Amino acid sequence: MSDARRKFKRETADQRKEALIQATLSLVAEKGVRGATVRAIAERADVTQGLIRHYFSTKEELVTAAYETHMTEMTDLTFTMAAKVQGTARDHLAALVRTSLEPPVADPRAVALWASFLNKVQQDAQMKATHERTYADFRDRLQDLIRAALDEAGQSVSDTRLHHLATACNGVIDGLWLEGGALPDAFAPGELPGIGVESVGAIIGLDLEQRANQP
Amino acid sequence: MSDARRKFKRETADQRKEALIQATLSLVAEKGVRGATVRAIAERADVTQGLIRHYFSTKEELVTAAYETHMTEMTDLTFTMAAKVQGTARDHLAALVRTSLEPPVADPRAVALWASFLNKVQQDAQMKATHERTYADFRDRLQDLIRAALDEAGQSVSDTRLHHLATACNGVIDGLWLEGGALPDAFAPGELPGIGVESVGAIIGLDLEQRANQP
DNA sequence: TTCGTAATTATGCAAGTGTATAAATACGAA
DNA sequence: TTCGTATTTATACACTTGCATAATTACGAA
Structure with missing residues (x-):
């Protein structure tokens, strides 16, 4: 045959x-x-x-597996891309912010998925756990980078203050990520990462926009 | 009977x-x-x-009407509350940021609605129009407040620069609004408005946290 | 009070839903 | 090649969905 x-x-x-x-x-x-x-x-x-x-x-099982896959892929993608950048701690921080706010991480499809799953995440315990784990992962990593960048600049901050800074920066990054995906036409190309770096820099009190070895 | x-x-x-x-x-x-x-x-x-x-x-008609009602209520609520505040232009700007990031504007139910409607908004022309109208309304209003606050501080900026500042601040505010509603337990009470005022202030280069008539 | 009519309920229908189970078939092992 | 079995398709069922249409019922006008 x-x-x-x-x-x-x-x-x-x-x-x-x-x-x-x-x-x-x-x-x-x-x-x-x-x-x-x-x-x-x-x-x-x-x-x-x-x-x-x-x-x-069951369909529930498929949906849960899909969510798990998506969240893991997103986290891995962001960390992998940001890790490629060489340079000072400040450069690393700037790179993480940029990567989080550029395609393929910041993208309408990813935000549409986030929005579609929100209901279920708030009600299903397993999905809630997955969500909180990825969220905490990102925030801890961001906090480490902020601490390193401040150390490098000769500034020391209390743990409380550091925690606040990380929360604020994380909120700004996630927020801009959502905005960019929800309204892709509201921003010029490259504008969103620029706003992110500018804002995060302003919050922690460092100029993230100049590269390490400038004139 | x-x-x-x-x-x-x-x-x-x-x-x-x-x-x-x-x-x-x-x-x-x-x-x-x-x-x-x-x-x-x-x-x-x-x-x-x-x-x-x-x-x-049709159900479609009911859903569209519900979306229209919700968006109008949200916009009205924000503007009404922020308008109550007396003081300098800087105070007005700070009040708008705070109001946008406190209950009842920033609230899990409102964000859940936003997320649930996102699909339809992206596909249905009428809903898209409603969304863009409310979004533009808010941004224009924010831009006016920023200009006034900068004028008041004796700083003048180009239209291009002003547009950029408004886009950045709007992104931060909307983003934090989403974050606060999606993860209400990730922030201490009052922390979110604080982050918003801090970030917006940092972006436009004004300290929004001190009130007008300080010593 | 009676009565007309618009508001509301009651009932029905065709299409779509998740899930269950039986039948067919590809493909590696013998 | 043959054959066993896990993979895949085929079919069916009970339930939900949006929408339609007929039957009631409240309530103001006369």
Whole structure:
């Protein structure tokens, strides 16, 4: 029997799960969690709906897995990109801010996903835990960078003060991230990272915009 | 026939529409637009589902009306509260920032609504128009306050620079508003308005935290 | 009081929903 | 090659959804 008459192809469990998760994410971004129906997900992943049940015992389980995947990818992406930058502690901090506010991290689809999941995150304990873990990860990392940049500049701050600075900067960064994704046309290209670096610099009292070895 | 045996009570069209809209908003905040079913809305408004059709020819129409109502209420509320403050231009600006980041403006329900409507806003032209109008209103008002505060301090800035400052401050305020509503427990009481005033002040180069007639 | 009519309820329907279960089929092991 | 079995499709079911239409009922006008 020729391949052309094959009715389907077997994939590994990981490939299928990943395809289903990606199909779920794209639909959730477009139409929300309830709009991402099993049939629509199956169609987008090019399988029949029964297959979903074979890999995820319920739609809830698929959605939770998709959220977990998305959040992990976002965090990894941000940290990986920011880690590439060489330079002083101040440069590192500036790079993290910039990376967080540029594509592919800051992007309409990511914000649409964030918005679509918000309801469920507030009600589902497991999703809430995932959310708080990623949030805390980012904030701690940001706090370390702020401390290093201030140390480097010869300034010392109390733990309380440092905590406040990190909270403020994190709020500004997350906020601008949301704004940029929700209203991509409200900002000129590169404007958003600029505002972020300017604001974070202003809050902690360092000029982040000049590079380390300027004239 | 005694009142106790009445099967229903007639209300004016405005009262019923308002009740249906409020029921819709509370359900959309909890479960998203698709989760706010006609039957659930009717139950929450204490009517039978057929009545909805009598006032709104389609669910889409009800949802659009609810969004319009919500956005108008939010804008009015913010401007009304901020307008009460007496003092210098700097005080006015600080008050607008604070008001935007305190309850009842900054509040989990309002952010949940924002998130739930985001999908529809991006796809429905009428909702997009409503959104952009309210957004522009706020930004223009903010820009006027910034200009006045800078004038008052004897600083003059170019229109381009002013536009940039307003965009930056607006981004920070909206962003913090979202953060505060999405993670109400991440900030101590009063911390968020403080961060907002601090950041906006830092961006435009004025200390907004001291009141006008300090020693 | 009676009565007309608009507000409200009651009932029904076709399409879409998640989930369950049976049937078909690809593909590695023998 | 043959065959077993996990993967995948096919089909069905009970329930929910938005919308439509008929049947009631409240309440002001006469």
